[in-house]
Amino acid sequence: MRANTWAGRNKVEVRDVPDPKILNSRDAIVRITSTAICGSDLHLVDGYVPTMQDGDVLGHEFMGEVVEVGSGVAADRLRVGDRVVVPFPIACGACAACAAGLYSCCENTNPNAGISEKMFGHPTAGIFGYSHLTGGFAGGQAQYARVPFADVGPLKIESDLTDEQVLFLSDILPTGYMGADMCDIQPTDVVAVWGAGPVGQFAMDSARVLGAAKVIAIDKEPYRLQMAEQAGHTPVNFEEVDVRSRLLELTGGRGPDKCIDAVGLEATHGSAHISAYDRVKQAVRSETDRPHALRQAIMSCRSGGVVSVIGVYGGLIDKFPAGAWMNRSLTLRTGQCHVHRYMKPLLDRIERGELDPTRIITHTLPLDEAERGFEMFKNKEDNCEKVVLKP
Amino acid sequence: MELTATTTVRKPVTEVFAFWRDLQNLPTFMGHLEEVRTTGDRTSHWVADAPFGQNVEWDAEIVEEVQAERIAWRSTGDADVPNAGVVRFVPAPDGESTEVHVGLVYDIPGGAIGKAVARYFGEEPHQQLDDDLRRFKQVLETGEVVRSDGAPWGKRARKEFPQRPAQPLSDAELEKGPDA
Secondary structure, three states, X not given: OEEEEEOOOOOEEEEEOOOOOOOOOOOEEEEEEEEEOOHHHHHHHOOOOOOOOOOOEOOOOEEEEEEEEOOOOOOOOOOOOOEEEEOOEEOOOOOHHHHOOOHHHOOOOOOXXXXXXXXXXXXXXXXXXXXXXXXXXXXXXXXXXXXXXXOOOOEEOOOOOOHHHHHHHHXXXXXXXHHHHOOOOXXXXXXXXXXXXXXXXXXXXXXXXXXOOEEEEXXXXXXXXXXXXHOOOEEEEOOOOOHHHHHHHHOOOOOOXXXXXXXXXXXXXXXXXXXXXXXXXXXXXXXXXXXXXHHHHHHHOOOOOEEEEOOOOOOOOOOOOHHHHHHOOOEEEEOOOOHHHHHHHHHHHHHOOOOOHHHHOOEEEEHHHHHHHHHHHHHOHHHOOOEEEEO | OEEEEEEEEOOOHHHHHHHHXXXXXXXXXXXXXXXXXXXXXXXXXXXXXXXXXXXXXXXXXXXXXEOOOEEEEEEEXXXXXXXXXXXXXXXXXXXXXXXXEEXXXXXXXOHHHHHHHHHHHOOOHHHHHHHHHHHHHHHHHHOOOOOOOOOOOHHHHHHOOOOOOOOOOOHHHHHOOOOO
């Protein structure tokens, strides 16, 4: 089959690889009908996530049709012909983490748990197409994928919604939603979202459906801010204004009640010297992540507020504003999304018309043009917000 | 050499104890074991793989058994690498899981065998036992050892660094089976 693979830093390549087969009894094989490029794929391609290998199949946002199931998958759970969206974390459904709804921290699905334990203190779940640190599972930017624990993760789509309406249930819609969910949003809340990429857009929409009074979008790309504004959110361009001052203006001096970091480890900064400081530290590996958005969110949030982090961090950061966090009674909440928790309720919201995930799609390309898709998305060419690939 | 490791399995203590007490189950999750064959009520024959494709074999006996609490065994006779182990099973505070505490002791001899054993365990001998217990937990909680494309060989995974790329196995690789 054809699959998009990691071919070294800053390089992806669509190649011929073997078709996937059943390896464990609870596997299914899915023929992929739609798949997407995620902002977190850029972290892999940019070389910020260790343990990538030449030839690793990328992609963790995909959906399609079940073409084979293992002997351990009960027919009432999943059968050949089912149309499914596959959540990006692989979860066993049986361990204590899964029982607590912490699917992305599943204790059983990462065969390389030993590596992840060294980096993170405790192991984390397997993830499709996301380095050997998260298990070394082939991803879904391909014609077919093997889906382990197929009786736990995949969500059946039984209505006639299009692929584009439901594809993002695999990752970015639940991820954005969890960012808002962790904020415990009240009707009086002003919610500020750093990053108007796909996850940020969905965090904003989710804050709105959860009842926030006002939602603010912070980014530097005019087209992304315009997209947020068209969806009813208030844009703040950090290259044009001082973010903290603008947020104070927009909140009567209080600061946003809830702040969401939808940027993560490759943030850019309006202040060139701070940006340079972190880039240098990152380049010499004395700091692995560039945390401007997180720092600014903590400094901006009103006292007693919540800072919710859904942007991806992989390692260590410098100059964490612990004083602001501690002295102003801030709550810091975070997690790789526990997608399984949110898929069905969000599908219901899509069906009811409360959320329109298709609004962020700017480009649809054949799988064979994945390389061009990565380039456009990374360089924000042609107002690229989200690329869907068709195998 | 003394190694200890611990894990918590979300299964009742009687079930976890029973799985370990059937010593023939140990090779399903312990990386270095080829086979454990029960030869009597308390005796067994163990085969471990050693470097250079050689096997090391020994007889063992259970020296202590407290139902759903504790099993201890040791090698008997003239073992190449005299060894002993003890496992304690403790109900976890959640009321449904079991803490498993494992202690192993290897009396590593001098000479070629000693060197080979030391090399086998490498610089981080604890890692192997930790990985063994992770697979033990996988088998009890999910029914089998989880395989990925990058680490498809189950309990052999530790030998596979750098791993194969995370892309589907070829037919030839697939034919090797899960413990190739």
